[in-house]
Amino acid sequence: MITVNPDSLRFFDKSDSIFNAADVQDTADALKDAxxxxxxxxxxxxxxxxxxxxxxxxxxxxxxPTTEAGIYTVTVTTTDPK
Known part of the structure; x- marks a missing residue:
């Protein structure tokens, strides 16, 4: 799973970016909202x-392989989610 921490976003060359300076905070806010x-x-x-x-x-x-060979019997039990 890939996650992005919106608070850790840093834009270095804002003048030559697809995001202008006004949009930097908007980008972080949009990620938080999503x-x-x-x-x-x-x-x-x-x-x-x-x-x-x-x-x-x-x-x-x-x-x-071990169960098919008859060496062991394996029983897997899970709990119901709460």
Whole structure:
């Protein structure tokens, strides 16, 4: 995941930039606003359910050679997201 901290933005040659001096703060504010909007739309419960399923799949695939050979039985249990 790539994130940009809007407070860390620095523009060095503002005169020769696609952003002029008046737009520098606007750019940082727009990034902050976009982050707030995306976080408010995020369904954390659904995200955690998908993460649980993916983690279970990875672990099962990791141990597949030993389970297929009958050496071990692997049971993966996840908790329900809160």
């Amino acid at each position: 982050k707030k909007q995306s976080e408010s739309k995020l369904d954390r419960t659904q995200l955690l359910k998908v993460a649980n399923k993916q983690a279970k799949d990875v672990i099962e695939r990791l141990y597949a």
